[in-house]
Amino acid sequence: MSSRELDAAGITDPELRASYAECRRLLAEHGKTYHLATLLLPPAKRPYVQALYGFARYADEIVDDLSSTLSDDEKARELDGFADSVRADLDRGASDHPITRSLVDTVARWDIDRKYIDAFLDSMRMDLTVTEYATYDDLMTYVYGSAAVIGLQMVPILEHPGVPREVVEPYAADLGVAFQLANFIRDVGEDLRRGRIYLPMEDLAVFGVDREHLERGVVDGPVRRLLAYEIARCREVYRSAWPGFRLLHPASQECMKTAFLLYGGILDAVERADYQVLDRRVSVSNTRRAAVAIPALARAIRARRVPAAR
Known part of the structure; x- marks a missing residue:
């Protein structure tokens, strides 16, 4: 499948193909829900989405690899070295790194703004020094680089014929x-064990919760009310994103709608689990994934008959 995707994308250089293939492996191994959604894209687009994921995953693993024996200072030096090499490779338009090689190619092919790469690397660096965020606005400073820019990087690849980029972004x-x-809500316990809280501390205070309360691992009334509040706010953000799908090329819409429904399903899964996220990781079932993805695949194949903008 990977070879067919690379052929469809016109990627012929052997080293570049190997880089894209490695990014695809990272996505299939670590981003199963996202990987499923990307299979709804035309084959010629998938390698570029995989490259963006592979780069993000590689940087994130420097910070969060639980099997690593490196200290935070050592991780910081490794991440800084990687970030410097990425920026230098983007400057020269080529790379010898097995992951960055495909990133550089993707950025060049799709005219992706480099400031989004910089912002992502800056947020990864924050994870080594920041363990909590006082306010929602403070959290959004981190989330812009860790997540918003991922969506912004995707815009040119997904295409938006007849609509200015600044309207879609x-x-x-x-x-x-x-x-x-949604991931923050699902991963409260997992993040806490890494020493981090990604729910705003001001929200915890409103519901009478603090770090020590969460560390007890008991989902009581205050914790349930806190999580219900965070879920409601997350759903508001989901709703604000939905109208943008119709601005995308028809061949990209089903991919993003599927991702929307499956990631949104994380919130439903947390509720069904009675908010038990402190000692376990809830997930969307394979049955639910199939129920969403299979009908979407048929619609996506039909949509590919619409001519691309480029």
Whole structure:
């Protein structure tokens, strides 16, 4: 399948193909829901989405690899070295790194603004020094770089014929933010074990919760009310992103709608689990994934008959 995608995208250089293939492997292994959604894109587009994911995953693993024996200072030096090399490679338009090689190619082919790459790397750096966020606005500073820019990077690849990029971008940013907020809610316990809280501390205070309360691992009334509040706010962000789908090329819409429904399903899963996210990781079932993706695939194949903008 990967070879067919690379052939469809016109990627012929052996080293470049190997880089794209490695990014695809990272996506299939670590981003199963997202990987499923990307299969609804035309084959010629998938490698570029996979490259963006592979780059993000590689940087994130430097920070959050639980098997790593590196100290935070050592991780910071490794991440800074990687970030410097990425920026230098983007400057020269080529890379020898097995992951960055496909990123550089993707950025050049689709005219992706480099400031989004910089913002992402800056947010990854924050994870090594920041363990909590006082306000929602403070959290959004981090989320812009960790998630909103992912949506913004995707816009040119997804295409939006006849619609200016600046019209599409706010919806794409909101979708990235919604995905991230849903993950924060699902991963409260997991993040806490890494020493981090991604729910605004001001929200915790409103519901009578603090770090020590969460660390007890008991989902009581205050914790349930806190999580219900965060879910409601996340759904508001999801709703604000939805109108943007119709601005995309028809061949891209089903991919994004599927991602929307499956990531949004994380919130439903948390509710069904009675908000038990402190000692486990809830997930969307394979049955639900199939129920969403299979009908969407048929619609996506039909939509590919619409001529692309480029």
